[in-house]
Amino acid sequence: MSIIIKNKSIEIVIDEEKCKGCGICIALCPLKILVKSDKLSSQGFNLPFPINRDKCIGCRICEYYCPDFAIYIIEGEK
Amino acid sequence: MNEISEIIKPGNYLMMGNEACALGAIIAGCRFFAFYPITPANEIAEYMSIYLPKIGGIYIQMEDEISSIASVIGASWTGLKAMTATSGPGFTLMQENIGHAIMTETPCVIVDVQRCGPSTGTPALPMQGDVYQARRGSHGEYEIIALAPSSVKDTLLLTIEAFNLSEKYRVPVIILSDALIGHMMENVEIPDLSSIKIINRKKPSKLDESQFFLSEDISPMPTLGSGYKVHITGSTHDEKGIRNVYDPIYVDNLVHKIYAKIHKHIDDIVKIETRYLDNSKVLLLSYGSVARSALHAVKLARKEGLKVGYVKLITLWPFPEKLISNMINNGEVEKIIVLENNMGQIVNEVKRVLHKDIEVKFLPPEVLGTIHDPMYILENLKKNMG
Amino acid sequence: MISKVYEHPLIKYLRKGIRQPFCSGCGNGIIAQCILRAINDLKVDMKKIVFVSGIGCSGWIPTLFNADTLHTTHGRPIAFATGVKLGNPELKVVVLTGDGDGAAIGGNHLIHAARRNIEILTILVNNRIYGMTGGQVAPTTPHGMKTTTTPYGNIECPFDLCKLVEAAGAAYVARWTTFHVKQLISSIKKGFLKEGFSFIEIVSQCPIQYGKYIDLQEPAKLLLMLKDLSINKDKAKTINEKELKEKIIIGEFVDREVIGFSKAYEQLIIKVREKRNE
Numbered sequence: 001m002s003i004i005i006k007n008k009s010i011e012i013v014i015d016e017e018k019c020k021g022c023g024i025c026i027a028l029c030p031l032k033i034l035v036k037s038d039k040l041s042s043q044g045f046n047l048p049f050p051i052n053r054d055k056c057i058g059c060r061i062c063e064y065y066c067p068d069f070a071i072y073i074i075e076g077e078k
Numbered sequence: 079m080n081e082i083s084e085i086i087k088p089g090n091y092l093m094m095g096n097e098a099c100a101l102g103a104i105i106a107g108c109r110f111f112a113f114y115p116i117t118p119a120n121e122i123a124e125y126m127s128i129y130l131p132k133i134g135g136i137y138i139q140m141e142d143e144i145s146s147i148a149s150v151i152g153a154s155w156t157g158l159k160a161m162t163a164t165s166g167p168g169f170t171l172m173q174e175n176i177g178h179a180i181m182t183e184t185p186c187v188i189v190d191v192q193r194c195g196p197s198t199g200t201p202a203l204p205m206q207g208d209v210y211q212a213r214r215g216s217h218g219e220y221e222i223i224a225l226a227p228s229s230v231k232d233t234l235l236l237t238i239e240a241f242n243l244s245e246k247y248r249v250p251v252i253i254l255s256d257a258l259i260g261h262m263m264e265n266v267e268i269p270d271l272s273s274i275k276i277i278n279r280k281k282p283s284k285l286d287e288s289q290f291f292l293s294e295d296i297s298p299m300p301t302l303g304s305g306y307k308v309h310i311t312g313s314t315h316d317e318k319g320i321r322n323v324y325d326p327i328y329v330d331n332l333v334h335k336i337y338a339k340i341h342k343h344i345d346d347i348v349k350i351e352t353r354y355l356d357n358s359k360v361l362l363l364s365y366g367s368v369a370r371s372a373l374h375a376v377k378l379a380r381k382e383g384l385k386v387g388y389v390k391l392i393t394l395w396p397f398p399e400k401l402i403s404n405m406i407n408n409g410e411v412e413k414i415i416v417l418e419n420n421m422g423q424i425v426n427e428v429k430r431v432l433h434k435d436i437e438v439k440f441l442p443p444e445v446l447g448t449i450h451d452p453m454y455i456l457e458n459l460k461k462n463m464g
Numbered sequence: 465m466i467s468k469v470y471e472h473p474l475i476k477y478l479r480k481g482i483r484q485p486f487c488s489g490c491g492n493g494i495i496a497q498c499i500l501r502a503i504n505d506l507k508v509d510m511k512k513i514v515f516v517s518g519i520g521c522s523g524w525i526p527t528l529f530n531a532d533t534l535h536t537t538h539g540r541p542i543a544f545a546t547g548v549k550l551g552n553p554e555l556k557v558v559v560l561t562g563d564g565d566g567a568a569i570g571g572n573h574l575i576h577a578a579r580r581n582i583e584i585l586t587i588l589v590n591n592r593i594y595g596m597t598g599g600q601v602a603p604t605t606p607h608g609m610k611t612t613t614t615p616y617g618n619i620e621c622p623f624d625l626c627k628l629v630e631a632a633g634a635a636y637v638a639r640w641t642t643f644h645v646k647q648l649i650s651s652i653k654k655g656f657l658k659e660g661f662s663f664i665e666i667v668s669q670c671p672i673q674y675g676k677y678i679d680l681q682e683p684a685k686l687l688l689m690l691k692d693l694s695i696n697k698d699k700a701k702t703i704n705e706k707e708l709k710e711k712i713i714i715g716e717f718v719d720r721e722v723i724g725f726s727k728a729y730e731q732l733i734i735k736v737r738e739k740r741n742e
Contacts, residue, residue, distance in 0.1 A: 013470045015472070020488035021488060022671075022684070023683060023684050024489060024683055026684070027685075028687075064498075066493070066494075067484075067494050068484050068486075069484070069493070072470075072472050084740060110547070112547065134733055136550045138546070141573065142572065145542075145543035145546070148536065148543035148544045148546075149546045151544060152545060152546065152548040153547035153551035155551070156552040157552070158551045175540065177537075302514050302534075303512055303532065303552055304511070307479070307511075307530055309479075309527065310535065320482075321527070
């Protein structure tokens with residue numbers, strides 16, 4: 001199960017099965033798009049959630065720094 | 079085989095046991111040899127360092143015995159037949175990685191040219207002190223194959239046999255030579271090489287194969303770099319090599335399969351040599367360099383009319399239980415004297431198998447660190463025959 | 465708004481069905497990504513790469529990869545890797561090791577592989593503690609630090625592994641932290657293509673074991689701490705030794721052209737065979 005948030009042509013995918021709620025993506029996002037949500041994964045970790053998704057520029061810092069391959073950016077068609 | 083003619087051609091040669099070991103390895107197809115200097119095994123390495131580059135093989139002197147056996151295992155997974163050689167102290171160091179080779183079912187040959195121990199001991203004198211270590215040197219539960227040559231020619235042929243067994247059963251094979259056999263010079267006839275049987279490991283035939291471990295009938299072994307994406311690990315694993323270190327059922331499966339792999343085929347693996355068994359009342363059992371004295375003593379005894387038989391173990395591990403118990407089935411044998419140049423190692427296996435049926439005695443040499451004087455054996459025999 | 469299933473850009477490099485075994489926030493996962501990105505950028509055939517790893521948390525990095533992987537005994541991946549590389553010089557061999565595995569028990573093999581200049585890329589994940597076994601002191605643990613086996617503070621000084629490997633003779637030596645992903649990917653690419661022994665030390669966060677002892681277990685904070693402690697090697701020359709003691713000096717320290725061992729051996733074979741034909 002994944003959360004997929006579309007923002008114009010950028011999709012932020014969060015893989016609920018893989019995320020371990022480490023918070024690195026939340027802390028490192030330069031535009032503070034992500035926050036720690038109350039939603040728990042099946043393993044009991046708090047998942048991140050992009051509340052300011054319209055601001056996402058697809059820099060992929062969240063993707064590059066995720067230790068669990070659990071958050072990534074998909075560039076959609078314009 | 080043609081390239082081997084660069085190194086040796088059929089004919090008669092006077093050579094050292096250690097040289098015969100190197101030649102046997104080359105003939106068997108060994109093309110990777112890693113080593114750390116130790117007496118009395120050094121000559122094996124010296125010959126390999128000359129031979130291997132001539133035929134495109136790899137010789138490397140590593141920084142210690144641990145890395146020697148480690149690089150042998152790595153090279154074996156690239157498809158090469160690989161060997162290392164050492165003596166007691168180095169053999170001790172290698173045990174952890176020998177366990178890795180057993181666990182990962184990696185074919186390789188380890189030559190232990192035994193010397194006097196314990197510890198640094200006496201490097202250039204023989205002892206048969208590493209027999210238990212060959213069986214139980216590494217931690218945990220496992221089975222292994224160990225062979226004992228008793229002449230220079232034996233060393234050549236058993237080295238070839240060691241590679242064949244190791245490839246066939248995907249298991250490390252130990253050659254338990256000693257300082258006497260390693261350094262002695264004897265005449266060896268090198269036969270026409272096309273007459274020598276060479277066995278190679280079974281490789282996977284289909285790209286979608288993935289069960290590379292834990293078959294009693296020996297799983298196919300992929301070569302690194304050929305697209306099988308094999309995961310090779312020293313951790314407890316399943317048939318695909320994938321680790322499971324949580325569930326004891328995986329431990330149970332793995333250990334049983336490692337044992338079964340050898341024991342299911344034990345009749346193919348184990349060998350002994352027997353002579354003068356007819357109407358024997360007493361048997362002399364020995365192996366390695368001691369067998370030379372034992373045979374001489376038996377011949378002398380027979381000349382004097384004593385009903386003595388000769389048994390030489392070629393395979394020490396797995397212990398040839400069936401062959402040994404079959405030897406005394408005729409009911410005539412009353413006693414077996416086990417001769418070893420140690421404080422009694424293989425004798426305990428003989429006792430385990432035969433003690434209910436006949437008397438098992440142990441005779442070390444008069445002086446440890448030498449092989450028995452045949453006259454000393456004869457004297458002892460006479461006492462035992464009453 | 466789930467319209468279709470999107471897979472991670474690196475999915476083709478990951479072995480199916482393998483669960484990520486690391487603790488939450490562990491640097492190993494970031495390193496795994498950097499390795500795969502480097503391979504992806506270089507467009508190298510994964511079939512021709514062999515990953516050899518030791519015992520420790522970093523040793524589990526290759527288990528994620530859809531590739532030939534050899535998981536060895538503690539401290540010995542470099543020795544196994546030497547056999548693999550010499551056995552088939554066409555293969556690219558990458559070693560994953562840790563500070564305990566690579567610099568304590570495996571220190572001797574590290575030194576000799578560098579001296580030999582065997583063509584192996586060694587990635588040493590330095591979390592400055594023995595993570596897998598519960599947090600014992602390591603040869604890279606900072607002086608004074610408390611660990612499970614230095615409850616009164618560490619009285620030993622840590623290695624400078626890059627200096628050690630440089631002195632031993634490696635062709636490429638670099639140090640980064642898990643914060644410096646771009647530089648890391650670039651270094652891995654360089655080390656991969658280098659002829660000779662390449663060594664990349666990556667100072668990595670261990671939130672559970674190391675973090676426990678400095679009262680900083682939040683992964684992001686620990687990662688940012690590594691960033692704050694880092695100083696570029698050129699800048700490091702301008703500050704005094706006392707200030708430098710706490711710092712992590714990052715950069716590329718060695719990048720030279722020296723013939724690799726397997727190449728030198730190939731040349732030896734050619735020479736020997738030529739002589740034979742004379």
